[in-house]
Structures are given as structure tokens and as C-alpha cells.
Amino acid sequence: AQSVTQPDIHITVSEGASLELRCNYSYGATPYLFWYVQSPGQGLQLLLKYFSGDTLVQGIKGFEAEFKRSQSSFNLRKPSVHWSDAAEYFCAVGRGGSQGNLIFGKGTKLSVKP
Amino acid sequence: GAVVSQHPSRVICKSGTSVKIECRSLDFQATTMFWYRQFPKQSLMLMATSNEGSKATYEQGVEKDKFLINHASLTLSTLTVTSAHPEDSSFYICSARFRGGGVWQFFGPGTRLTVL
Numbered sequence: 684a685q686s687v688t689q690p691d692i693h694i695t696v697s698e699g700a701s702l703e704l705r706c707n708y709s710y711g712a713t714p715y716l717f718w719y720v721q722s723p724g725q726g727l728q729l730l731l732k733y734f735s736g737d738t739l740v741q742g743i744k745g746f747e748a749e750f751k752r753s754q755s756s757f758n759l760r761k762p763s764v765h766w767s768d769a770a771e772y773f774c775a776v777g778r779g780g781s782q783g784n785l786i787f788g789k790g791t792k793l794s795v796k797p
Numbered sequence: 798g799a800v801v802s803q804h805p806s807r808v809i810c811k812s813g814t815s816v817k818i819e820c821r822s823l824d825f826q827a828t829t830m831f832w833y834r835q836f837p838k839q840s841l842m843l844m845a846t847s848n849e850g851s852k853a854t855y856e857q858g859v860e861k862d863k864f865l866i867n868h869a870s871l872t873l874s875t876l877t878v879t880s881a882h883p884e885d886s887s888f889y890i891c892s893a894r895f896r897g898g899g900v901w902q903f904f905g906p907g908t909r910l911t912v913l
Binding site: 715716717724726727729773784785787788789 | 904
């Protein structure tokens with residue numbers, strides 16, 4: 684069965700420091716991978732996605748993620764975190780075909796220290 | 798483009814009443830809409846998938862008689878929580894997909910339901 688694991692429940696980084704949020708997936712075929720961000724009480728905003736091609740994908744707000752098939756990982760990175768990046772981050776894997784629904788990880792809460 | 802709205806954004810109701818949540822795709826035709834539920838500090842769990850003009854497909858463990866989903870048009874899906882109880886209090890999020898969109902979904906802002 685498909686699954687997504689985000690090993691870190693809560694991460695705190697200092698403003699200006701680099702960030703890496705981990706995501707591992709289990710999927711029987713080539714996955715469609717997503718990172719979403721959710722601010723408190725809000726819906727989801729798509730940061731970036733991987734469908735195929737270049738394994739390093741660029742997203743909005745200065746985020747990037749790298750797909751590593753050998754490690755079944757899709758880690759999210761940002762070289763310099765801003766206080767406004769504090770939020771909950773969800774990794775998701777999508778089923779292809781007619782279903783098309785997403786399976787989400789449990790999320791990683793990011794706190795940013797001034 | 799590809800904006801999805803939800804109404805209401807917040808609703809508080811008494812136990813035993815029914816609550817309807819609307820999900821609208823504002824600038825595209827959504828052949829498929831998904832309903833997710835998110836408990837505090839938890840992830841999103843898919844409740845059901847609805848295709849325009851047909852019955853919704855519910856995930857295992859989701860009571861279809863309690864969570865009524867209607868997708869009557871290409872821009873509107875509704876979720877009705879019937880006879881709501883405090884344990885139904887949650888954040889409900891919908892997403893929409895256009896025809897041929899594959900896994901590409903656009904999410905609504907969510908609805909916070911509190912049942913007293």
C-alpha cells in the first residue's frame with residue numbers, strides 16, 4: 684500500500700538558517716510527489732511537485748526538493764528560512780490513473796526562531 | 798486560476814443537527830472533487846471521492862449515511878454532516894480536479910466545524 688512518512692513531527696530553526704524537511708514514500712510505481720504548506724486554520728498551498736524529469740524541482744517561496752528514487756525520498760529544502768515560513772508542511776504522494784487522490788504524510792511543524 | 802472556495806469557513810452547531818459544507822471550483826470545471834478531514838495536529842485523511850453526476854466513493858471506515866456527498870454540477874460539491882456529534886468536530890477540506898488532470902488537485906481553504 685502507498686504511504687508517506689515524515690519522520691520529524693516538529694523542527695525549530697533560526698531565521699536565516701538552512702532547512703531540510705524529510706519525506707519518504709512507499710509506492711509501487713513512479714510516484715507523483717508533492718509538498719504543501721498549511722498555515723494555522725488555513726487550507727493547503729502547493730509548494731512544488733515532481734512528476735518526471737529533472738529530479739531537483741524548484742518551487743515557490745524559494746523552496747526546492749530533490750527526488751531520490753534509490754532512497755524513496757523527496758526532501759524539501761530552503762537555503763535561508765524566513766520567519767514567515769513557520770507553518771505545517773505536508774508531503775504527499777499521488778495515485779495516478781482515474782483515482783488521482785493524494786496520500787499525505789503526518790506533517791512537520793516548522794517553528795522559526797528570531 | 799484554479800481557485801476553489803469553501804463555504805462556510807467556520808460553523809458551530811448543536812449536537813444532532815445537520816451541517817452542509819459547499820465546495821466550489823470558481824474558474825474551472827471540476828469533474829472530480831475530494832473531501833478530506835483533518836483532526837487537530839494530524840494529517841489530512843481522504844473521506845470520499847465524488848465524480849460529477851455519480852455517487853461518491855467512500856474510503857473504508859467513513860459512514861456514507863452520515864457524510865452525504867453530492868456533486869450535482871461541474872462546479873459544486875456539497876458535504877452534509879448529518880446528525881452531527883462532538884466527535885465530528887474537525888477541519889474539512891475539499892479539493893477539485895479537472896478532467897484529465899491526473900493527480901493535480903486544487904484545494905479549498907477548509908471549513909472548521911465545531912459541534913457543541
